[in-house]
Amino acid sequence: MAFKFLQDFKDFAVKGNMIDIAIGVIIGAAFNKVVDAIVKEIFMPPLSFLTDGVNLENRKWILREAVAGEGADARTEIAVGYGKLLEAGIDFLIISFTVFVVVKFIKSWKDKAEDPKDNTVKTPKDIELLDRVADLLEKQNELLRGGEGKKV
Numbered sequence: 001m002a003f004k005f006l007q008d009f010k011d012f013a014v015k016g017n018m019i020d021i022a023i024g025v026i027i028g029a030a031f032n033k034v035v036d037a038i039v040k041e042i043f044m045p046p047l048s049f050l051t052d053g054v055n056l057e058n059r060k061w062i063l064r065e066a067v068a069g070e071g072a073d074a075r076t077e078i079a080v081g082y083g084k085l086l087e088a089g090i091d092f093l094i095i096s097f098t099v100f101v102v103v104k105f106i107k108s109w110k111d112k113a114e115d116p117k118d119n120t121v122k123t124p125k126d127i128e129l130l131d132r133v134a135d136l137l138e139k140q141n142e143l144l145r146g147g148e149g150k151k152v
Contacts, residue, residue, distance in 0.1 A: 035095050043094055044087075056090075059083030 012018060048055065059082055066077035123131075 035098055036091075038098070039091050039094050043090070047090070056083045056087045059086065 044056075060079040061082060062077060062079045064075065064078040067075040
């Protein structure tokens with residue numbers, strides 16, 4: 001039983017699934033650092049400048065002021081901290097937009113690579129051979145039909 005489990009795990013790891021997942025996690029972590037730097041170092045300073053230096057992270061709605069003192073007179077502040085939520089929302093918007101742009105850019109490369117009319121990207125040899133086989137089969141079908149031009 002344990003041997004079959006280990007064999008299944010080995011098959012899973014060797015076939016690339018685990019390696020693909022690990023690569024995705026590593027790239028995702030690196031991409032997160034880049035996006036975090038973009039948000040904190042590029043987008044937040046101008047936003048802070050436009051809001052006259054207001055730090056969004058420290059924004060809060062105070063429900064009860066703190067009172068300094070000892071014993072029964074001392075009270076702690078009760079506040080709803082909405083600033084971190086605003087900053088997380090801005091981070092989310094920037095991250096989602098960045099991911100959208102990256103995916104759109106990669107998709108345009110993929111579409112260009114798969115376009116049969118585009119000669120700037122060399123078609124792989126196996127695709128060329130399959131295309132030639134399809135053409136030859138089509139010619140053979142025409143000959144077998146007697147050149148009538150009807151599709152089978």
